[in-house]
Amino acid sequence: MKIQKRTIGLIIYFILLMLPIYWMINMSLRTNSDILSVFSFYPEEPTLANYGKIFTDKSWYSGYINSLSYVSMNVVISLVTALPAAYAFSRYKFLGDKHLFFWLLTNRMAPAAVFLLPFFQLYSTFGLIDTYFAVALSHCLFNVPLAVWILEGFMSGIPREIDEMAYIDGYSFPKFFLTIFMPLIRTGIGVTAFFCFMFSWVELLFARTLTTTAAKPIAAIMTRTVSASGLDWGLLAAAGVLTIVPGALVIWFVRNHLAKGFALGRV
Amino acid sequence: MNKWEDNKAWFLVIPVFIVVAVSAILPLMTVVNYSVQDIFGPDNRVFVGIEWYKDVLADHRLHNALQRQLFFSAMVLIIEIPLGVLIAMAMPKKGWGASLSLVLVALPLLIPWNVIGTIWIIFMRPDIGLLGAAINGMGIPFDHTAAPLDAWVTVMMMEVWHWTPLVALMAYAGLQAIPEAYFQAARIDGASAWSIFRYIQLPKMRGVLTIAILLRFMDSFLIYAEPFVLTGGGPGNSTTFLSIYLVKLAVGQFDLGPAAAFSIIYFLIVMLFCWLFYQVLLKVGTGDKS
Amino acid sequence: MSSLSWMAWTKPTAIFFITIACILVAMTIWQIKAPCVERKGFLPISTTPGDRLFIGLLSSAYIHLAWLGLTTLNLWIAFIIAVIWMIIVMRWG
Numbered sequence: 001m002k003i004q005k006r007t008i009g010l011i012i013y014f015i016l017l018m019l020p021i022y023w024m025i026n027m028s029l030r031t032n033s034d035i036l037s038v039f040s041f042y043p044e045e046p047t048l049a050n051y052g053k054i055f056t057d058k059s060w061y062s063g064y065i066n067s068l069s070y071v072s073m074n075v076v077i078s079l080v081t082a083l084p085a086a087y088a089f090s091r092y093k094f095l096g097d098k099h100l101f102f103w104l105l106t107n108r109m110a111p112a113a114v115f116l117l118p119f120f121q122l123y124s125t126f127g128l129i130d131t132y133f134a135v136a137l138s139h140c141l142f143n144v145p146l147a148v149w150i151l152e153g154f155m156s157g158i159p160r161e162i163d164e165m166a167y168i169d170g171y172s173f174p175k176f177f178l179t180i181f182m183p184l185i186r187t188g189i190g191v192t193a194f195f196c197f198m199f200s201w202v203e204l205l206f207a208r209t210l211t212t213t214a215a216k217p218i219a220a221i222m223t224r225t226v227s228a229s230g231l232d233w234g235l236l237a238a239a240g241v242l243t244i245v246p247g248a249l250v251i252w253f254v255r256n257h258l259a260k261g262f263a264l265g266r267v
Numbered sequence: 268m269n270k271w272e273d274n275k276a277w278f279l280v281i282p283v284f285i286v287v288a289v290s291a292i293l294p295l296m297t298v299v300n301y302s303v304q305d306i307f308g309p310d311n312r313v314f315v316g317i318e319w320y321k322d323v324l325a326d327h328r329l330h331n332a333l334q335r336q337l338f339f340s341a342m343v344l345i346i347e348i349p350l351g352v353l354i355a356m357a358m359p360k361k362g363w364g365a366s367l368s369l370v371l372v373a374l375p376l377l378i379p380w381n382v383i384g385t386i387w388i389i390f391m392r393p394d395i396g397l398l399g400a401a402i403n404g405m406g407i408p409f410d411h412t413a414a415p416l417d418a419w420v421t422v423m424m425m426e427v428w429h430w431t432p433l434v435a436l437m438a439y440a441g442l443q444a445i446p447e448a449y450f451q452a453a454r455i456d457g458a459s460a461w462s463i464f465r466y467i468q469l470p471k472m473r474g475v476l477t478i479a480i481l482l483r484f485m486d487s488f489l490i491y492a493e494p495f496v497l498t499g500g501g502p503g504n505s506t507t508f509l510s511i512y513l514v515k516l517a518v519g520q521f522d523l524g525p526a527a528a529f530s531i532i533y534f535l536i537v538m539l540f541c542w543l544f545y546q547v548l549l550k551v552g553t554g555d556k557s
Numbered sequence: 558m559s560s561l562s563w564m565a566w567t568k569p570t571a572i573f574f575i576t577i578a579c580i581l582v583a584m585t586i587w588q589i590k591a592p593c594v595e596r597k598g599f600l601p602i603s604t605t606p607g608d609r610l611f612i613g614l615l616s617s618a619y620i621h622l623a624w625l626g627l628t629t630l631n632l633w634i635a636f637i638i639a640v641i642w643m644i645i646v647m648r649w650g
């Protein structure tokens with residue numbers, strides 16, 4: 001009986017959790033005039049017109065391409081730099097290691113708004129404004145520390161004897177790292193990539209400020225629409241639904257490792 | 268903690284060091300530079316010393332924003348931590364139910380922050396939103412665009428909806444780490460559900476929960492995108508939290524000096540909490556191993 | 558120098574950062590020459606010199622802010638208090 005009550009509670013929570021998302025999907029399947037005239041719990045005349053407009057109008061679909069471009073750039077940069085560093089933190093004691101780790105952590109926690117103006121100045125000076133690279137690099141501010149943090153947790157779970165054995169067998173460090181160690185922590189790499197993807201995908205402040213037209217992310221395009229007068233709710237909802245899709249796809253692939261990742265490998 | 272001692276490990280850290288230094292140290296130095304000058308243009312600036320700090324520390328709008336922020340962050344913790352633990356305990360431990368609930372719970376975390384705001388605008392609108400219309404239908408006038416209290420409640424609901432899953436997932440990971448044998452032993456002893464929670468589950472979750480509390484506190488302390496989209500900090504200043512106020516100051520009014528001084532103070536507050544967080548993290552890390 | 562002009566340097570802030578950098582370099586050299594172990598002073602946790610330096614600097618910043626916010630007296634007094642506090646933390650913390 002105890003289990004029953006729990007499950008019912010959980011189901012109620014899930015329903016509450018999904019309601020706002022359901023409502024957005026509902027909106028996305030209706031035309032704007034329909035939304036404003038009739039209050040309805042489900043789309044009476046479902047239409048895909050909103051989605052059609054997003055996929056055919058360049059100012060909309062280019063936003064998704066922009067977002068995906070800088071997000072994937074950021075994931076690659078974060079992983080490539082963070083992998084060796086996380087290995088160093090998990091295996092070695094070195095001068096100032098704890099302070100360095102703490103300093104990295106502070107960047108994960110630092111208010112993004114603080115860095116906004118200098119970033120803008122810095123990237124203007126080097127002519128990087130409105131490029132994917134600028135946004136990808138600015139997101140490194142919080143994603144690289146996060147990647148080091150998560151990877152370090154996963155790497156510490158691998159016994160050190162494996163490293164020692166490989167070195168005795170005459171493996172050089174790069175060869176050992178690429179052929180033995182990386183496959184061992186591929187779960188960790190996957191989870192880390194997922195988190196970098198997620199935080200870069202959901203970030204708005206930098207992405208909006210450092211781009212003007214050519215690299216404008218979908219999130220910023222939607223914000224612009226929100227502030228414009230005469231909102232097209234259906235279109236906005238459809239765009240919102242589409243931003244959830246990549247995340248939902250990625251989440252499915254790492255579902256079994258999610259919990260460990262969210263605990264930052266430190267359970 | 269028997270790690271190899273070798274300062275050559277620094278070479279492995281150099282790439283990260285360079286990337287983060289460019290994106291953290293240089294901007295931070297620049298903010299400090301801005302904070303002591305009155306800037307009219309790129310080549311037209313005057314050294315003013317500590318004037319901006321004086322201004323900012325005496326700024327009533329900043330005090331109000333800070334108070335709002337602290338109250339908001341405290342409320343976030345009071346609601347989200349117990350709720351997250353409850354959800355984690357209710358989630359199935361194995362099988363397809365576990366996978367499904369993990370994916371469902373994690374979904375809100377994957378939505379871009381401004382889309383969260385958009386979802387809630389649509390959801391709370393008194394004319395077209397499900398919840399907004401429902402509350403008004405019950406005879407309670409509710410409009411988050413006009414009434415400060417309603418706006419505040421809406422932001423709070425959105426925050427709880429968005430971030431409780433994170434607490435739940437972390438607590439779930441903590442629960443998963445408890446060996447099944449503990450529960451069997453407790454069951455044989457005839458322990459009640461409450462004492463299992465109090466003496467087995469809670470102590471085992473202490474580490475992750477401490478991390479969750481600090482993480483939630485700091486992230487809510489930096490909240491920007493969701494309330495910005497939902498209410499724009501209004502009506503009035505009722506949902507102007509620290510980050511929103513800072514961006515208003517820096518980008519909206521282009522008061523570089525005060526914004527920079529404010530940034531430094533903001534950063535110092537975060538540093539303090541971050542340091543506390545790190546101390547706890549170190550303790551949790553060593554506690555697990557001993 | 559265009560690559561530096563965007564940072565809007567001033568003499569006082571430059572001196573400030575150079576001082577911090579010098580302290581860091583000095584601490585590093587000290588650590589290499591005579592490796593220090595963690596110890597427990599009057600602070601509630603055991604600390605290394607690096608930890609104490611950080612604690613000292615952060616609390617000094619708070620001392621300055623409190624001075625600015627709560628009094629109208631000259632900031633140099635706060636600076637002297639902060640320096641004394643730094644020495645206390647480094648020596649006995």
